[in-house]
Amino acid sequence: MMSDTSIGKKCDNENKEKPFDQVLKKNIIYKGCLWLCLITIASVAAIFFYSHTGDTFNALSRILPRYILLCLVMIFIDLILGSWRNHIFIRKLKPDLSYWVSFRANAANMFMGAVTPFHSGAGPGQLYVYNRYGIKILDGFIVSLINMGATLLFMPVAGLFAIWAMNDQLDAGIVPSLIKYGFFVFTLFLAIFLLAFWKPLWVGNGIKYIGTALGKIWPSKKAKFQSWANNSYEKILNYQTICSKLLKEFPLLFPLSLLITTLLYLNKYCMQYVLLLGLGIHADLLQVISIQILIQFMIYFAPSPGGSGFAEASIAVLFAKILPIAVLPVFTLLQRSFLLFFPAVIGAYVIVTLLKNHTLQTKIN
Numbered sequence: 001m002m003s004d005t006s007i008g009k010k011c012d013n014e015n016k017e018k019p020f021d022q023v024l025k026k027n028i029i030y031k032g033c034l035w036l037c038l039i040t041i042a043s044v045a046a047i048f049f050y051s052h053t054g055d056t057f058n059a060l061s062r063i064l065p066r067y068i069l070l071c072l073v074m075i076f077i078d079l080i081l082g083s084w085r086n087h088i089f090i091r092k093l094k095p096d097l098s099y100w101v102s103f104r105a106n107a108a109n110m111f112m113g114a115v116t117p118f119h120s121g122a123g124p125g126q127l128y129v130y131n132r133y134g135i136k137i138l139d140g141f142i143v144s145l146i147n148m149g150a151t152l153l154f155m156p157v158a159g160l161f162a163i164w165a166m167n168d169q170l171d172a173g174i175v176p177s178l179i180k181y182g183f184f185v186f187t188l189f190l191a192i193f194l195l196a197f198w199k200p201l202w203v204g205n206g207i208k209y210i211g212t213a214l215g216k217i218w219p220s221k222k223a224k225f226q227s228w229a230n231n232s233y234e235k236i237l238n239y240q241t242i243c244s245k246l247l248k249e250f251p252l253l254f255p256l257s258l259l260i261t262t263l264l265y266l267n268k269y270c271m272q273y274v275l276l277l278g279l280g281i282h283a284d285l286l287q288v289i290s291i292q293i294l295i296q297f298m299i300y301f302a303p304s305p306g307g308s309g310f311a312e313a314s315i316a317v318l319f320a321k322i323l324p325i326a327v328l329p330v331f332t333l334l335q336r337s338f339l340l341f342f343p344a345v346i347g348a349y350v351i352v353t354l355l356k357n358h359t360l361q362t363k364i365n
Contacts, residue, residue: 024121024124024125024355029112029351032114032121035115035304035305035308036305036306039305039308040308040309040312040336042309043308043313043332044312047312050325051325051326051328051329055324055326055327058326059279059324059326062279063278064277064278064279067275070274071274071278074270074271074338075271075338075342075343078267078268078271079103079110079346081263081264081267082109082264083102083103084099084260085106085147085257085261086105086143086144087102089143089253090130090135090139090140092246092249092253093135093246094134094135097134101130101133104350105129105140106126107343107347107350108125108126108128108129108351108354109122109123109125109347110346111343111346111348111351112124112347114305114306114340114344114347116305117304118301118302118303123148125347125351127144128354129351130143132354138242145239146246146247146253146254146257147261148193149193150254150258150260152186152189152190152193153190153258154261154262154265155182155265155297155300156186158293159179159182159186159293161293162289162293162294162297163179165287166287166291169321174313174314174317178298178310179294179298181298181301182297182298182300182301185300186297186300186301197240197244200237204233204237205233207233208229208230210229211225211228211229211230211232268292268296268339269292269293270289271338271339272291272292272339273285275331275335278334279330279331279334281322281323281327283322287322291318291319295311295315298310298314299311311336312336315328315332315335316328316332319331319332
């Protein structure tokens with residue numbers, strides 16, 4: 001079994017660099033939370049006023065508590081699976097680390113992903129928690145990168161399945177455009193991920209070329225661009241070396257990560273079906289899963305915090321095909337709450353607690 005010191009030995013100074021410092025600032029978190037809430041409230045309100053408000057209030061009164069309780073259990077399963085997806089790698093790097101550290105890191109990932117555009121804060125949030133418990137930045141990044149690879153492989157395949165299952169129901173409008181955007185972004189990130197792993201020199205030299213070109217355009221910042229390019233080149237080589245060593249010594253870990261990723265997202269997709277049962281709606285399970293696959297696929301890299309606005313619009317367009325229009329506002333609010341807001345609240349508690357403790361320790365020292 002690999003020890004924490006045997007992996008990433010060339011990067012002992014990595015902990016001096018804090019890739020999460022620019023993301024985990026109070027003003028950025030506050031603004032992200034504010035925009036997430038404002039856009040979501042505005043989007044749900046628009047759906048509410050578009051529907052028949054009287055019938056909507058009746059739908060609220062018909063919610064069946066046992067299905068809501070089941071969804072709470074499914075949230076816990078979601079957090080457990082997401083944590084294990086990280087922990088199967090982390091425990092190879094640091095065998096004595098508690099599973100609950102991975103649980104906190106996954107919850108922080110969900111919170112920071114919810115309050116930042118393009119899901120950009122998820123990785124830094126997770127790295128921050130792991131780093132506070134003694135995991136090197138490089139090692140934590142490698143785990144995030146490998147699991148991102150599993151997601152990049154799973155989501156397009158799931159998206160193609162959903163398109164096949166709903167081909168005759170995808171009308172012209174915003175949905176096809178969002179699907180094309182999703183495929184473009186996932187393909188781009190997957191290509192970069194594969195090149196960085198199999199052809200790190202190509203990516204590294206490409207970054208050096210970009211740094212040189214930027215230096216010519218802005219001569220006053222030439223030294224800064226060159227430093228960035230050289231550091232990125234070295235890091236890519238180190239990432240590839242550590243990834244290769246980890247996956248070669250434990251070849252079953254990545255297939256296991258793919259399996260957990262599949263179960264993780266199936267749990268998310270089925271949660272929508274349980275919510276519909278809670279509202280007294282009996283829909284086709286395959287259709288519900290296909291719709292949720294497309295929604296998740298389209299908003300994963302949305303430019304707004306938590307995909308707010310895009311998610312609500314997608315829900316309103318796609319679920320309107322199988323739901324009474326009066327139920328749409330209630331379902332939209334429940335879907336966003338169980339899939340995003342409730343897990344994010346847990347992650348917010350983790351992040352705020354660690355930041356508070358970190359601040360106190362800094363003042364004492």
